[in-house]
Amino acid sequence: RLGKFNRAHPEIELRLLPSSELVDFAREDVDIGVRYGLGGWPDVVSEKLFEATVYPVCSPALLDPKRPIRKPEDLKSYPLLHEETMQHWVNWLEEAGVKNPSWAQRGPLFVEASLALQAAAAGQGVALANDTLAMADLAEGRLVRLFDIEMPDEEGYWLVYPEGSLKKPKVDAFRRWIREEAGLGPPEAPKPPELLTPQGRGKAVR
Numbered sequence: 001r002l003g004k005f006n007r008a009h010p011e012i013e014l015r016l017l018p019s020s021e022l023v024d025f026a027r028e029d030v031d032i033g034v035r036y037g038l039g040g041w042p043d044v045v046s047e048k049l050f051e052a053t054v055y056p057v058c059s060p061a062l063l064d065p066k067r068p069i070r071k072p073e074d075l076k077s078y079p080l081l082h083e084e085t086m087q088h089w090v091n092w093l094e095e096a097g098v099k100n101p102s103w104a105q106r107g108p109l110f111v112e113a114s115l116a117l118q119a120a121a122a123g124q125g126v127a128l129a130n131d132t133l134a135m136a137d138l139a140e141g142r143l144v145r146l147f148d149i150e151m152p153d154e155e156g157y158w159l160v161y162p163e164g165s166l167k168k169p170k171v172d173a174f175r176r177w178i179r180e181e182a183g184l185g186p187p188e189a190p191k192p193p194e195l196l197t198p199q200g201r202g203k204a205v206r
Contacts, residue, residue, distance in 0.1 A: 001181055002014065002016075004177075004181075005174065005177050008177065009170075009173050009177075012170045012173060012174070014174075017030065020111075020112055022035070022041070025043070025044065025161070025162045026043075026162075031161065031165060031168065031170065031171045031174075032159065032160070032161040032165060032171050032174055032175065033159075033160045033161065034049070034157060034158065034159055034160070034178075035157070035158045035160050036155055036156070036157055036158075037155050037156075037158065038154065038155055038156075039156070039158050041158075041160060043162070044160040044161060044162055044163075045160065045161055045162070045163055045165075046158045046159070046160050047158060047159045047160075047175075047179070048156055048157075048158050048159075049156070049157045049158060049159055049178065049179070049182040049184070050156060050157055050182050050183070051152065051153065051156040051157075052130035052131070052132060052152075052153040052155070052156055052157070053130060053131075053150035053151060053152055053153060054088070054092060054128040054129060054130050054150065054151050054153050055092075055128065055129065055130075055145055055146070055147060055148075055149060055150050055151070056075065056092070056126050056127070056128060056129075056145070056146040056147055057117070057120055057126070057127055057128075057129045057134055057137075057138070057143040057144065057145055057146065058078070058120050058123075058125065058126040058127070058143065058144065058146065059120060059121055059122065059123040059142065059143060059144075060141065060144050061123045062078065062120075062123045062124075062125070062126070063144075069146055072093055072096040072097070072098050072147065072149070073098055075093075075104075075126060075146075076103050078125060078126050079107050079108075079124065079125030079126065080104055080106065080107040080125055080126055080127075081107055081108060081110065081116045081119050081120055081124065081125040081126060081127040082107055082108065082109045082110065082116065083109075083110050083111075083112065083113045083115075083116045083127070083128070084109070084110075084111065084112075085109075086104065086105040086106075086107075086109065088128055089101070089104040089105075089128065090102075090104050090105065091151060092128055092149075092151045095149065095151040096147070096149045107125060108124075108125070113127075113129070113130075113133055114133060116128075117129055117133055117134060117137060117143070120143060121137055121142040121143055126146065129143070130153060132157065157182075159175060159178060159179070161175070
């Protein structure tokens, strides 16, 4: 989708800096960023772009006809891959109607969702994914979705930038474009930064 922005604004040089660390706008040459988390980071304006829902995915090669997955309880026969905490799987199984899914608290734990999805695509187990992270793997057949049951993710994707950054035409142009891509309405006046504990991960644009 970034090609659309480049075609609309050929005068703006767009450079992406993917990172799991939070960018320090005061020290780094970064104008605006996209973060995944709960919001409320200190010293930046945060605008929620969209929320995410999660669902189970795995490699087609993992599926065993001798251990068919027809209902959520059948996942007990497969390794579960976890991101940061094992509670996410417990929560999804409870959302799916499984009672006392304590058996879900097993399997490898990954520090990032992308690593869990890589392991799932390699056939190491079943992971929870959202459309944003799993879109390419699902489209290309490296992953398959197991159920239509979705659970709202408590975290979401946020546009973040230092207060006053919108005075730069290139930053304002990118903000307007990404809001349109996210299906949001016309930009509103940004709220001032909130002094809360930072949470989440992100990608910076400069």
